[in-house]
Amino acid sequence: MSEPIFSPSPLLEVLKGECVSPPPLWLMRQAGRYLPEYREVRHGVPSFLDLCLTPKLAAEVTLQPLRRFPFDAGIVFSDILIVPFALGQSVAFVEGEGPKLEPLRDDAAIAKLDLETAGERLAPVYETVERVVAELPPSVPLIGFCGAPWTVATYMVEGSGSKDQASARRLAYRQPETFQRLIDLLVESSARYLLGQAKAGCRVLQIFDSWAGSLPEDEFERWCIVPTRAIVDRVKAHAPDIPIIGFPRGSGPLAERYAAKTAIDAVGCDTSLPAGWIRSALQTRLPVQGNLDPILLAAGGPALDTRVKWILETLGQGPFIFNLGHGILPETPIENVERLVALVKGASG
Amino acid sequence: MSEPIFSPSPLLEVLKGECVSPPPLWLMRQAGRYLPEYREVRHGVPSFLDLCLTPKLAAEVTLQPLRRFPFDAGIVFSDILIVPFALGQSVAFVEGEGPKLEPLRDDAAIAKLDLETAGERLAPVYETVERVVAELPPSVPLIGFCGAPWTVATYMVEGSGSKDQASARRLAYRQPETFQRLIDLLVESSARYLLGQAKAGCRVLQIFDSWAGSLPEDEFERWCIVPTRAIVDRVKAHAPDIPIIGFPRGSGPLAERYAAKTAIDAVGCDTSLPAGWIRSALQTRLPVQGNLDPILLAAGGPALDTRVKWILETLGQGPFIFNLGHGILPETPIENVERLVALVKGASG
Numbered sequence: 226m227s228e229p230i231f232s233p234s235p236l237l238e239v240l241k242g243e244c245v246s247p248p249p250l251w252l253m254r255q256a257g258r259y260l261p262e263y264r265e266v267r268h269g270v271p272s273f274l275d276l277c278l279t280p281k282l283a284a285e286v287t288l289q290p291l292r293r294f295p296f297d298a299g300i301v302f303s304d305i306l307i308v309p310f311a312l313g314q315s316v317a318f319v320e321g322e323g324p325k326l327e328p329l330r331d332d333a334a335i336a337k338l339d340l341e342t343a344g345e346r347l348a349p350v351y352e353t354v355e356r357v358v359a360e361l362p363p364s365v366p367l368i369g370f371c372g373a374p375w376t377v378a379t380y381m382v383e384g385s386g387s388k389d390q391a392s393a394r395r396l397a398y399r400q401p402e403t404f405q406r407l408i409d410l411l412v413e414s415s416a417r418y419l420l421g422q423a424k425a426g427c428r429v430l431q432i433f434d435s436w437a438g439s440l441p442e443d444e445f446e447r448w449c450i451v452p453t454r455a456i457v458d459r460v461k462a463h464a465p466d467i468p469i470i471g472f473p474r475g476s477g478p479l480a481e482r483y484a485a486k487t488a489i490d491a492v493g494c495d496t497s498l499p500a501g502w503i504r505s506a507l508q509t510r511l512p513v514q515g516n517l518d519p520i521l522l523a524a525g526g527p528a529l530d531t532r533v534k535w536i537l538e539t540l541g542q543g544p545f546i547f548n549l550g551h552g553i554l555p556e557t558p559i560e561n562v563e564r565l566v567a568l569v570k571g572a573s574g
Numbered sequence: 575m576s577e578p579i580f581s582p583s584p585l586l587e588v589l590k591g592e593c594v595s596p597p598p599l600w601l602m603r604q605a606g607r608y609l610p611e612y613r614e615v616r617h618g619v620p621s622f623l624d625l626c627l628t629p630k631l632a633a634e635v636t637l638q639p640l641r642r643f644p645f646d647a648g649i650v651f652s653d654i655l656i657v658p659f660a661l662g663q664s665v666a667f668v669e670g671e672g673p674k675l676e677p678l679r680d681d682a683a684i685a686k687l688d689l690e691t692a693g694e695r696l697a698p699v700y701e702t703v704e705r706v707v708a709e710l711p712p713s714v715p716l717i718g719f720c721g722a723p724w725t726v727a728t729y730m731v732e733g734s735g736s737k738d739q740a741s742a743r744r745l746a747y748r749q750p751e752t753f754q755r756l757i758d759l760l761v762e763s764s765a766r767y768l769l770g771q772a773k774a775g776c777r778v779l780q781i782f783d784s785w786a787g788s789l790p791e792d793e794f795e796r797w798c799i800v801p802t803r804a805i806v807d808r809v810k811a812h813a814p815d816i817p818i819i820g821f822p823r824g825s826g827p828l829a830e831r832y833a834a835k836t837a838i839d840a841v842g843c844d845t846s847l848p849a850g851w852i853r854s855a856l857q858t859r860l861p862v863q864g865n866l867d868p869i870l871l872a873a874g875g876p877a878l879d880t881r882v883k884w885i886l887e888t889l890g891q892g893p894f895i896f897n898l899g900h901g902i903l904p905e906t907p908i909e910n911v912e913r914l915v916a917l918v919k920g921a922s923g
Contacts, residue, residue, distance in 0.1 A: 391869060391903075398873035438787075438824070441867045441899070442848040443881065475787070477826025478851040499791040502827040518790045520740060524747035532792065550790070554740075 234364050236297045236429060239512050239544045240468035240490050248537070248545045249297035250569045251368070252562070254552030255290040256302045259559070262289050273318040274310070277303045278349045284356035291365065293559070294566050297546075298368050298429065299357055301422065303350055305372025305433055308414050309381050311343035328384030330396060335407050343414050344421065351425040358426030366429050368470075369422025373434035374411035374452040381407065390439045397448060404448075412452045416459035423464045431470040431493070432456065437483070438475020438495075445479050453487040461488070470514060474551065481506045496550030500539035512544035517565070523554045525561040533568040583713045585646045585778065588861050588893045589817035589839050597886070597894045598646035599918045600717070601911070603901030604639040605651045608908070611638050622667040623659070626652045627698045633705035640714065642908070643915050646895075647717050647778065648706060650771065652699055654721025654782055657763050658730050660692035677733030679745060684756050692763050693770065700774040707775030715778050718771025722783035722822075723760035723801040730756065739788045746797060753797075761801045765808035772813045780819040780842070781805065786832070787824020787844075794828050802836040810837070819863060823900065830855045845899030849888035861893035866914070872903045874910040882917040 235249035257263055263286050270276045277283055287302040306324050310316040315327040329335060357367050371377075375393075380386065382393040397404040419430045437449045457469055472493030473483045484492045484507050494503050494515030507513050517536060521529055536547070547569050553562075584598035606612055612635050619625045626632055636651040655673050659665040664676040678684060706716050720726075728739040736742075746753040768779045786798045806818055821842030822832045833841045833856050843852050843864030856862050866885060870878055885896070896918050902911075 389869075394867075394869045395873055398870055398877055399875070401877075438846050441845045441865075441870070441881070443884075444867075445846075445848075475824070475826075475846065477824075477846050478855070479846065479848055482848070496790045497787050497794075497824065497826050497828070499794075499828055499831070506827070516790075518743075518793075520738075520743045521747055521790070524744060526748070528747055528750075532790070535792075 234297065234366050234428075236366055236546060237468070239546055240429065240470075242512060242544050244542065244544050246541065247570050248541055248547045250547040250566065251296045251298040251300065252290075252549050252553050253300075255294075255296060255300065256286045257553060258555035259553055259557040259562070260289055260293070273304070274316065277307060280349050280352035280356055283349070283353040284360070287353065287357045287367075288360055291361070294562060295570065296365070298366050299361060300368040300370065300431070301350065301354055301357070301427065303353070303370070305370075305377055305435075306380055307347065307350065308343070308371060308377055308411065308418055311346040311418070312338040312340065312410070312414055313342065314338065314381060323386045324380060326380055326384045328392070329381045329407070330392070332403050332406065335403065335410065338410055340410060340414055344417065347418055347421060351421050354422055354425035354427055367427050368429045368431055369419060369427030370431040370433060371415040371418050373432050373437070373449065373471075373473075374408045374415060374456075375440070375448040376434050376436045377411055377415075378404070378407050378448075379436050379439075390436050394439065394444070397444060408448060408452050412455045412459070416456045419456065419460050419469075420463050423460070423467045427467070429468055429470065430460065431472060432489070434471070434473045434476075436475070437473035437479075438477065442479060445476065446482075449473060449476070450483055450486050453483070453489070457488045472514075478506075484510055491544075491546065493548065494550065498550075500536055504539055504543065508540060508543040508545070512546065513540060514546035514548045516548070516550035519549045519551050519554050519557070522549065522561055522565060523557040525558065525564065529561065529564065530568060533565060537569065583646065583715050583777075585715055585895060586817070588895055589778065589819075591861060591893050593891065593893050595890065596919050597890055597896045599896040599915065600645045600647040600649065601639075601902050602649075602898050604643075604645060604649065605635045606902060607904035608902055608906040608911070609638055609642070622653070623665065626656060629698050629701035629705055632698070632702040633709070636702065636706045636716075637709055640710070643911060644919065645714070647715050648710060649717040649719065649780070650699065650703055650706070650776065652702070652719070654719075654726055654784075655729055656696065656699065657692070657720060657726055657760065657767055660695040660767070661687040661689065661759070661763055662691065663687065663730060672735045673729060675729055675733045677741070678730045678756070679741070681752050681755065684752065684759065687759060689759060689763055693766065696767055696770060700770050703771055703774035703776055716776050717778045717780055717819075718768060718774075718776030719780040719782060720764040720767050722781050722786070722798065723757045723764060723805075724789070724797040725783050725785045726760055726764075727753070727756050727797075728785050728788075739785050743788065743793070746793060757797060757801050761804045761808070765805045768805065768809050768818075769812050772809070772816045776816070778817055778819065779809065780821060781838070783820065783822045783825075785824070786822035786828075787826065791828060794825065795831075798822060798825070799832055799835050802832070802838070806837045821863075827855075833859055840893075840895065842897065843899065847899075849885055853888055853892065857889060857892040857894070861895065862889060863895035863897045865897070865899035868898045868900050868903050868906070871898065871910055871914060872906040874907065874913065878910065878913065879917060882914060886918065
């Protein structure tokens with residue numbers, strides 16, 4: 226990690242609309258359980274949330290993948306449910322079961338959420354950012370992130386992960402004003418949180434809308450596009466130079482509308498989107514990121530080589546960030562990541 | 575159910591490419607738990623599978639929704655996992671937990687599946703079809719169905735429903751020849767099963783590919799499109815006049831490729847596909863079916879009216895079958911279904 230101080234960042238170049246070859250590469254959940262050094266740190270803390278909220282350790286695990294691999298960005302080690310936690314909702318991560326929250330289903334519960342104390346509860350994340358940025362060369366920006374209001378709301382309303390996000394969708398249909406209050410609160414708290422991460426040193430931001438795909442078009446407009454646009458506008462008003470990547474997972478053809486209307490700088494693509502469609506429907510408009518199947522990265526073999534080359538051929542002629550279509554899986558062998566790096570970084574043309 | 579014997583079927587008309595106004599209407603899982611008369615029958619049998627395999631009762635629950643609502647089709651009361659059951663895999667439906675199968679992950683397990691005895695084990699379904707058809711007027715065809723090989727394989731490999739269909743995707747990447755053998759067996763058994771239902775009296779068939787959306791494009795081609803095309807070809811060779819609806823749920827922009835390459839007669843659309851895209855990308859090529867959000871039907875209210883009218887306006891000018899984007903939910907109030915029927919059937923122009 227000693228590079229000349231003004232070395233350019235391939236990721237930032239692409240986010241300005243440049244075509245960079247080989248393309249920048251990072252992986253969603255690149256700091257995580259597939260790394261033995263991560264598992265060692267994780268083993269020493271009582272809970273996942275403790276790890277997120279202990280800056281020294283969170284900074285350490287954020288840096289771990291960057292010591293092993295020449296990734297073009299770091300991403301803050303945290304979780305999208307840190308925002309509900311900061312707002313005062315009870316949030317716990319139960320090993321093997323996923324997140325458990327106190328379900329929040331009416332105006333009274335929403336009224337208890339406290340935007341004003343959230344900043345203080347998020348302070349450890351900002352300290353993590355400062356620690357990481359102090360260690361990174363300028364060519365490797367740190368990405369800050371939040372969950373999109375819709376996706377975060379699905380967990381807040383259900384109290385856990387859920388099949389089809391049914392509780393939140395029901396609430397949104399039956400009590401749209403109530404649900405709107407929750408979304409508005411998440412827009413404000415998420416915008417502040419992203420700005421806090423930017424102020425602490427993040428040079429790129431990403432908004433994860435993991436459950437965008439469960440909404441029909443009208444609800445997609447109202448609960449994904451409009452709130453995302455509101456966050457982008459809020460952030461850009463205070464940090465106009467920080468690019469924002471949006472990731473509307475599962476949105477299918479609606480990704481095009483999302484790219485056109487949210488004012489994001491780049492769009493993350495999930496595994497289900499065909500590369501040719503990404504190129505014609507999205508990349509003609511803005512830089513794209515994605516979309517290798519994490520299960521293929523875990524499986525490895527000749528199919529991995531073939532797919533990586535296909536993605537590079539199809540999307541590498543425009544502004545493109547190589548990534549997975551979803552987070553890296555814990556069972557992914559390190560050597561498969563090394564192989565991926567060789568394939569992408571050997572792709573200079 | 576006393577109509578003139580030659581009354582035409584709106585559903586069959588649309589499946590020939592005609593535009594019918596008001597459009598034909600049926601609902602996925604229309605025979606099911608939202609009906610009190612269904613719950614009463616279900617209460618009297620030990621298991622869901624017993625209900626599927628008892629022709630008198632299966633016929634009764636198939637007919638129940640048609641006594642209440644003027645739906646334009648019946649659909650055989652059964653389950654997509656009847657095929658693995660028929661092939662000799664152990665299949666059970668555990669109340670509140672979903673299906674449990676003995677997971678099948680290697681060649682030895684696949685070799686134990688028995689295509690030859692499957693016909694006999696499926697005989698009760700054919701008897702159900704005969705019983706139902708004897709009761710239905712000619713204007714109301716009965717739809718037979720099967721799961722698509724990919725979707726059925728995900729349950730067979732995992733042994734249950736699963737997040738992201740990871741076990742099947744892993745097997746398909748790591749041991750494609752093994753997985754191909756399973757898919758080939760499912761192509762053959764599903765084609766025979768569909769033909770059996772057609773022979774017993776079904777005049778329309780549907781192939782449910784509920785987990786098509788978990789595959790990247792190459793795997794979508796290999797495990798969804800090619801096997802579906804093989805089934806369609808097999809069925810059409812023996813029953814050229816029976817239209818087949820394909821339902822590649824969650825396939826996003828890949829639904830266009832599916833519609834172009836599988837030789838199906840109509841494509842079912844899930845809730846995430848925007849109506850304008852369905853019209854331009856799919857309906858210009860073939861009849862479409864869908865795609866009201868089942869959660870909106872359960873929620874009801876003014877939003878239901880607005881959405882139904884929007885779907886009718888956008889898709890009603892071409893060959894269109896009104897349906898949900900996924901199965902009707904058990905909590906759906908009967909009066910909401912009545913409202914839907916009034917909205918769709920009042921839509922004559």
